[in-house]
Amino acid sequence: MIYGDRNTGILVQGATGKQGEFHIGLMNAYAKQVGGIGVVAGVTPGKGGQQVHGVPVYNTVKAAMKDHDIGAAVIFVPAGAAADAIMEEANAGITTIVCITEHIPVQDTMKAIAYARIEGASVIGPNCPGLLSPGEVKMGIMPSGLFSRGNVGVISRSGTLTYEVVDELTRAGIGQSTVVGIGGDPVIGQTFVDVLEQFGNDPQTKAVVLIGEVGGNLEEEGAKSTDLPIVSYIAGVSAPPDKRMGHAGAIVEGGEGDARSKITRLKKHGVPVASRVSEIPDMVRDLFRCRC
Amino acid sequence: MKLREYEAKSILKSAGIPVPAGFLIRSADELTPRLGELGTAFVLKAQVDVGGRGKAGGILMADKATGTKVAEELFAKQIKGLPVKEILAEQKLDIHHEYYLSITVDRSSKQPLILFTDAGGVEIEITAKEHPELIRKLVANPLMRDLPPFMIRELIGTAPKEIGPIINKLYLVFIGKDAILAEINPLVTTPDGVFAADAKIIVDDNALGRQGITVNRDLSDREREAEKHGFSYVELDGKIGVIGNGAGLTMATLDLIEYYGGKAANFLDVGGGAESERVMHAVRLVASVPSVKVIVVNLLGGITKCDEVAKGIIAAGISQKVIVRLAGTNEAEGRKLLSEKGYEMLDTMDLVVKKAVEVTA
Numbered sequence: 001m002i003y004g005d006r007n008t009g010i011l012v013q014g015a016t017g018k019q020g021e022f023h024i025g026l027m028n029a030y031a032k033q034v035g036g037i038g039v040v041a042g043v044t045p046g047k048g049g050q051q052v053h054g055v056p057v058y059n060t061v062k063a064a065m066k067d068h069d070i071g072a073a074v075i076f077v078p079a080g081a082a083a084d085a086i087m088e089e090a091n092a093g094i095t096t097i098v099c100i101t102e103h104i105p106v107q108d109t110m111k112a113i114a115y116a117r118i119e120g121a122s123v124i125g126p127n128c129p130g131l132l133s134p135g136e137v138k139m140g141i142m143p144s145g146l147f148s149r150g151n152v153g154v155i156s157r158s159g160t161l162t163y164e165v166v167d168e169l170t171r172a173g174i175g176q177s178t179v180v181g182i183g184g185d186p187v188i189g190q191t192f193v194d195v196l197e198q199f200g201n202d203p204q205t206k207a208v209v210l211i212g213e214v215g216g217n218l219e220e221e222g223a224k225s226t227d228l229p230i231v232s233y234i235a236g237v238s239a240p241p242d243k244r245m246g247h248a249g250a251i252v253e254g255g256e257g258d259a260r261s262k263i264t265r266l267k268k269h270g271v272p273v274a275s276r277v278s279e280i281p282d283m284v285r286d287l288f289r290c291r292c
Numbered sequence: 293m294k295l296r297e298y299e300a301k302s303i304l305k306s307a308g309i310p311v312p313a314g315f316l317i318r319s320a321d322e323l324t325p326r327l328g329e330l331g332t333a334f335v336l337k338a339q340v341d342v343g344g345r346g347k348a349g350g351i352l353m354a355d356k357a358t359g360t361k362v363a364e365e366l367f368a369k370q371i372k373g374l375p376v377k378e379i380l381a382e383q384k385l386d387i388h389h390e391y392y393l394s395i396t397v398d399r400s401s402k403q404p405l406i407l408f409t410d411a412g413g414v415e416i417e418i419t420a421k422e423h424p425e426l427i428r429k430l431v432a433n434p435l436m437r438d439l440p441p442f443m444i445r446e447l448i449g450t451a452p453k454e455i456g457p458i459i460n461k462l463y464l465v466f467i468g469k470d471a472i473l474a475e476i477n478p479l480v481t482t483p484d485g486v487f488a489a490d491a492k493i494i495v496d497d498n499a500l501g502r503q504g505i506t507v508n509r510d511l512s513d514r515e516r517e518a519e520k521h522g523f524s525y526v527e528l529d530g531k532i533g534v535i536g537n538g539a540g541l542t543m544a545t546l547d548l549i550e551y552y553g554g555k556a557a558n559f560l561d562v563g564g565g566a567e568s569e570r571v572m573h574a575v576r577l578v579a580s581v582p583s584v585k586v587i588v589v590n591l592l593g594g595i596t597k598c599d600e601v602a603k604g605i606i607a608a609g610i611s612q613k614v615i616v617r618l619a620g621t622n623e624a625e626g627r628k629l630l631s632e633k634g635y636e637m638l639d640t641m642d643l644v645v646k647k648a649v650e651v652t653a
Binding site for chain 1 (some may be wrong): 546
């Protein structure tokens with residue numbers, strides 16, 4: 001596992017909101033299932049003293065840190081407050097910060113990530129589903145029922161497409177070490193390079209599925225940065241140029257970042273690229289076969 | 293959202309960056325009484341949201357005698373299919389040299405990226421391909437209010453020193469206006485000083501509200517309608533309507549349609565946490581496009597609850613065939629609701645897409 005394990009205490013920022021409350025319930029149900037700690041504290045300014053699913057709510061992150069051992073935070077606050085939440089957590093000393101919130105202005109994200117870097121925190125997201133290490137810990141909103149424990153890492157810019165891939169892997173009997181949704185925005189904290197570095201140091205992870213999409217060239221940068229065997233899938237082969245495909249970061253701009261040229265560059269680098277999600281399990285099996 | 297040239301220039305002017313004297317006209321008649329304001333020779337520039345406007349005939353030279361006639365001619369034109377509704381009339385500059393200056397968001401460094409080159413006036417993509425060594429690049433720490441002078445010195449190199457303050461002013465515009473692109477191309481030197489001869493600003497769609505922009509002009513009417521309901525929508529030209537949750541899964545669904553030889557009519561991502569009412573609006577919106585023969589709904593629950601989705605599909609009550617694939621949070625409840633109402637549910641995304649392609653073949 002990377003970024004945390006079953007012994008990681010989690011703080012949820014935006015605990016009393018609809019999504020925060022719903023997912024505290026699911027995260028703690030998962031923690032109970034795997035014998036982990038789960039969410040130990042919530043933060044919503046002005047709602048200190050309340051409880052959500054039995055989890056105490058605090059006004060500030062620092063107040064929560066005084067009472068609990070917290071290793072990671074998950075953010076569900078609205079877009080206008082999310083960058084501030086990232087900085088508050090980084091300042092309080094939380095080292096893994098998962099930001100689920102989408103539609104954060106990119107200037108705010110750039111500032112928050114630059115600040116978190118100074119404070120020594122890793123930001124996953126924003127606009128991401130978080131991460132899940134099967135049998136260990138869930139930080140975010142991934143539907144845990146689809147996952148199974150194993151030695152394949154998954155990194156993705158998408159949420160639901162990740163679940164699709166995980167579902168295919170699990171059905172094929174291929175378990176996952178950690179699945180990380182890095183987010184669909186143009187600027188994100190942990191990129192493919194960063195997560196691949198973590199996977200490189202993780203004895204459990206033997207291969208990685210890298211799920212990218214149109215926009216930028218972070219997939220290629222990632223593939224070049226690691227020695228781990230990789231299978232890739234790139235969404236958006238049929239995406240028209242200059243149109244934002246749902247994610248703020250999913251756009252072919254100035255003729256850059258289209259799916260076909262990404263796929264060509266990945267293949268040139270020796271990375272097999274699936275043309276359909278359902279092909280991924282067989283391609284992962286092939287990776288292991290070659291390495292036997 | 294892309295700002296038009298005159299809007300971008302008005303922002304630059306307020307920020308203290310010199311722009312050519314000029315004014316906006318919405319008809320040739322508006323020009324006639326002001327013909328004397330811009331000197332003997334001036335430029336008429338169509339304000340249309342397309343690249344390569346000059347080559348497409350959107351920029352015309354005029355003078356006092358011909359001004360009204362040239363303006364009429366330009367208003368009658370279509371530039372790359374777009375009608376000319378506004379023209380920027382501008383003083384003609386005596387250009388010595390053209391430079392290029394832009395600030396964008398750099399995904400790799402997660403910081404603003406400033407580009408400067410002595411070879412201005414041409415598209416930066418072309419310079420980047422043919423003469424990458426001519427482009428000087430620096431990333432700025434977004435926590436600093438101003439660019440440090442050393443960065444500006446490195447960027448301008450041997451270019452005139454008057455350009456230095458303009459780079460910092462453009463950086464302040466980039467930050468202050470929530471831009472994802474602020475570009476001056478060309479930035480020109482003249483006997484009267486340095487001017488931003490053309491300007492482009494794209495505002496972050498996620499910051500339109502706090503920038504006081506209420507309508508995103510880049511979207512079509514249907515895309516805007518979709519946005520009101522909280523989903524992203526892109527119109528395409530096939531027969532298979534697509535509704536997915538999550539941008540990646542929806543894109544992958546479109547790609548799979550192409551893989552099986554079909555054509556998608558749209559991209560519609562209902563987003564996370566879709567309530568039944570939003571799903572209903574999504575289904576109705578996709579169904580309202582006359583060319584849509586069948587709708588593929590491909591949803592995996594994460595932050596989205598499948599039972600909410602099922603209620604939405606049922607409530608839409610549309611005439612086209614809907615083929616559904618649902619999995620994830622509250623999946624069993626969603627499945628039950630749909631099967632009670634007789635909706636076709638298949639287990640995998642390959643199956644629903646194959647089926648939809650068959651129906652439209």
